[in-house]
Amino acid sequence: MAKQNIAAEIARLRAEIARHDHRYYVLDDPVLSDREYDALMRRLLDLEAAHPGLVTADSPTQRVAGKPLPGFAQVRHAAPMLSLDNTYSADDLLEFDARVRKGLGGDGVAYAAELKIDGLAVALVYRDGRLARGATRGDGQTGDDVTANLRTIRSVPLALIDPPPALRDIEVRGEVYLPRPEFGRLNEEREEQGEPPFANPRNAAAGSLKLLDPAAVARRNLALFVYGTGEPPRGIAGHAAALAALRDCGLPVNSEIALCRSIGEVIERCNDWEGRRDGLKYETDGMVIKVDSFAQQRRLGATSHSPRWAIAYKFPARQATTVVRGIEFGVGRTGAVTPVAVLDPVSISGSTVSRATLHNEDDVRRKDIRVGDTVFIEKAGEVIPQVVKVVAEKRPRGARPFAMPAQCPSCGGPLVREQDAAAWRCGNVSCPAQVKRRIGHFAARGAMDIEGLGSAMTEALVDAGLVRDYGDIYALRGEALVRLERVGAKSAQNLLDGIERSKANPFWRMVYALGIRHVGAAAARLLAQQYPDLELLAAARCGDIAQIFGLGEAVGASVEQFFANPANRKVIAKLKQAGVRLRAERAAGVAQTFAGLTVVLTGGLEKYTREQAAELVSQRGGRVSGSVSARTSLVVAGADAGAKLAKAAKLGVRVIGEAEFERLLQQ
Helix, strand or coil, X not given: CCHHHHHHXXXXXXXXXXXXXXXXXXXXXXXXXXXXXXXXXXXXXHHHHHCHHHCCCCXXXXXXXXXXCCCCCEEECCCCCCCCCEECCHHHHHHHXXXXXXXXXXXXXXXXXXXXXXXXXXXXXXXXXXXXXXXXXXXXXXXXXXXXXXXXXXXXXXXCCCCCHHHHCEEEEEEEECCHHHHHHHHHHHHHCCXXXXXXXXXXHHHHHCCCCHHHHHCCCCEEXXXXXXXXXXXXXXXXXXXXXHHXXXXXXXXXXXXXXXXXXXXXXXXXXXXXXXXXXXXXXXEEEEEXXXXXXXXXXXXXXXXXXXXXXXXXXXXXXXXXXXXXXXECCCCEEEEEEEEEEEEECCEXXXXXXXXXXXXXXXXXXXXXXXXXXXXXXXXXXXXXXXXXXXXXXXXXXCCCCCECCCCCCEEEECCCCCCEEECCCCCHHHHHHHHHHHHCCCCCCCCCCCHHHHHHHHHCCCCCCHHHHHHCCHHHHCCCCCCCHHHHHHHHHHHHHHCCCCHHHHHHHCCCCCCCHHHHHHHHHHCCEXXXXXXXXXXXXXXXXXCCHHHHHHHHHHHHCHHHHHHHHHHHHHCCCCECCXXXXXXXXXCCCEEEEECECCCCCHHHHHHHHHHCCCEEECCCCCCCCEEEECECCCHHHHHHHHHCCEEECHHHXXXXXXX
């Protein structure tokens, strides 16, 4: 193929992939299967590899740069990124309207009312329609250059779609956020790895965007909503029209924006969304109200810190006050020691809270939390309760400042704080608390799924000295089990049967069960696909693993360190001797019934557990998702299917029952 033809083919592939990225990540309306999309990307990668001189910065293959950043350069914003004044009541909104009308000399005014996304404000500069730079808000005047990280966000177009002349060179402003499903997934992985969970999606988004490794940022699956521009675009009269024009150029603009002709309509919309916000896939803490007309905005002007033509209406916080009765310390399976506040029980958002994470020593000291303090507890977006602040005036006399223990609360060994890290860790790998957590993880339903090996049995086995690592599980005998308190012959046999069944689990589940730091279930599947034998995985080097899309250097380093540890190799030798499956088995002759399909399982199936059904779908070429979207190909609905079934009906996604699912499996 002539070089001219190759360049044209590369340009065609880039444009087609960009269109499909926009349909999937922005419009939530894909028209390609994952397999078809991957084929396009593979073709582009192959052509660019053969012709590196034709690679450009706006190619979709260049979203994730290979090397971590040494640090962030400072960027001065062309126009200040002002903050908004906050208001908390309808009366405050009426006062805002009165000020606006007075400032406009009584002229009529229309307001744009949009959801206030709870994330991190950024500014993106496009030059000649291509993303040139992205920066955080910072102090409003100067921010951090996070262009490399913003490029990893799939909803951020690297090149605008057919922008008109007025929009080819423009600065757009928006909010980077972490979708709720991704927030839940990320916190599950952090807890699995012994790391403190993020308190809320806003903190998670802000922390993610400030990572120095773009590959690590890409794994966080951040998203963006554009809410405006640095300067009003030429030829456009108002804010709502400008957002519509930006949306037409492929930028992600939230669809929940309304043009209100009176402040009464604004108040109605605020009240409406206050009751509906929990149904969104992202966090919102209020509404932003803006004078729509750019001409009127210019007339109203701004103070030194906020515009006079906009205001933020904040929804009531999900907060309550209670008293800290104690601070306990939990030990994770990686040895991380985390302080937890024990509280007088209090009701927030319909649930009773009696414990709250304190994250780490630095967080407790910064907030100066002490036993006996009255504190504000917040449960934002139905996530982890956290202590927001202390009511200092109610502090009892003699309340002592917080101090981390010098010894592990489980084994008494010394605690060590890692350099440049907030966590204190117990370095004793034989620490009973760590052993129990590792065994609990190994036996959990999502890992080896050993029936009968719950938390109580794990406690008993470790305390009795029968199990020191998960390799010892496979050496258990009935006569030793029945000597344990409250363990009868039937319970012992059920446990032994569960242990025996676990030996035949799919290879990826065993990889996940090992408890390698940074390796959640999704990463374990990717590792098992690339290294279908444990010996191959054990020999893999960090650099090779880091090249696997979706993993990166953190996973690679963690895997290499895990298998370099002689103690871990001894445990794996026990698994091998016991006959645990340590390599992937290819399902010969299994029809790829679900090839290219994204399948959602909801409700209870009679014949299969959720995990078994997911594995059957994966064996037949399908991808299992936890949520229904326009990209979902098929929903399998069992008994008591709820919200997912309703959403599938709304989106027109095909729904089948267990009988039809069974028929597809038998093909």
